[in-house]
Amino acid sequence: MSDLQRMVYASRATFAPSRQGSGIELEVARILMQSRRNNPRSGLVGALYYGNGCFFQCLEGEAAAIDELCARIAMDPRHRDMQVLGRHPIGARSFSVWAMKYVPNASAVQALMTRHGRKEFDPYTFDEALIAAMLDLLRQGMDADLLQQDANGQRAGGDRVPPAGTAVPAAGGRRRAALLLGLALAAVAVVAALLLR
Ligand SMILES: Cc1cc2nc3c(=O)[nH]c(=O)nc-3n(C[C@H](O)[C@H](O)[C@H](O)COP(=O)(O)O)c2cc1C
Numbered sequence: 574m575s576d577l578q579r580m581v582y583a584s585r586a587t588f589a590p591s592r593q594g595s596g597i598e599l600e601v602a603r604i605l606m607q608s609r610r611n612n613p614r615s616g617l618v619g620a621l622y623y624g625n626g627c628f629f630q631c632l633e634g635e636a637a638a639i640d641e642l643c644a645r646i647a648m649d650p651r652h653r654d655m656q657v658l659g660r661h662p663i664g665a666r667s668f669s670v671w672a673m674k675y676v677p678n679a680s681a682v683q684a685l686m687t688r689h690g691r692k693e694f695d696p697y698t699f700d701e702a703l704i705a706a707m708l709d710l711l712r713q714g715m716d717a718d719l720l721q722q723d724a725n726g727q728r729a730g731g732d733r734v735p736p737a738g739t740a741v742p743a744a745g746g747r748r749r750a751a752l753l754l755g756l757a758l759a760a761v762a763v764v765a766a767l768l769l770r
Contacts, residue, residue: 576636579667580643580660581704583696584628584652597677597717598623600651605717608673617642618666620674620711624682625694628652631708633666656697658704667712676714685710 588600597605601623612618617634632639639660647655668674682694689703699707 577634577663577666578636578639578660579663580632580639581658581708582628582630582643582655583658583699584630584655586623586626586628586652588651590626597675601675604651605673605675612642612672615642618668618671618673620668620671620676620708622676622682622707622711624679627694627696629694629696629699629707631668631711633663633668654697658696658699659701667708671716674711674714675717676711677717678710678714681710681714682707 586600588598591598601621605621608619608621612634615634615638617632617638619630619632619634621631622629632642685703685706686692686694689706691698691703696707
């Protein structure tokens with residue numbers, strides 16, 4: 574029998590925020606890479622938010638897999654003060670296509686805080702209603718990788734963007750187009766040579 578659960582926790586980052594523009598923190602990108610590599614193997618999905626020096630993470634999957642991952646995450650020196658905000662049985666995973674979705678929409682989160690009478694993002698003070706609203710925001714928000722694709726027309730490079738574990742199609746597509754163009758030109762040359770004989 575399945576024992577699906579959703580667990581939500583808050584924690585505080587131990588690394589200092591880097592000041593390199595508006596991209597994703599390097600340390601957060603590394604966490605996402607690990608999550609997206611590991612979670613599918615244990616049937617885990619979820620979402621992560623990082624803001625105001627705090628993490629808010631939702632994990633969905635079999636209870637044993639959540640326990641196993643949480644034990645690992647709790648030992649991670651990149652954060653501290655891990656506090657479980659909620660853990661409940663669920664009928665189905667709500668982040669089913671996301672090994673670990675990352676929604677870097679600070680202004681939407683700030684608007685949510687304001688609607689709930691909060692000055693800043695402090696997940697330790699969240700009540701049930703705010704946890705549910707935050708999860709809805711993460712479900713509806715756009716993942717960081719998709720945002721990058723939308724802004725640039727293709728996936729951006731650089732070390733501040735977490736790869737989602739998918740291949741980058743742009744370079745392969747360009748090579749294929751050049752090959753097809755070469756073949757077409759060769760065919761035209763052959764036809765022209767035959768006609769001019
Ligand atoms: C806030 C936070 C969230 C994390 N979430 C995950 C996660 O969902 N899945 C995961 O595999 N590791 C996660 N990690 C990283 C783990 O603590 C650990 O470093 C990682 O699982 C080790 O994986 P590796 O042995 O493949 O490098 C998280 C770390 C932090 C600080």
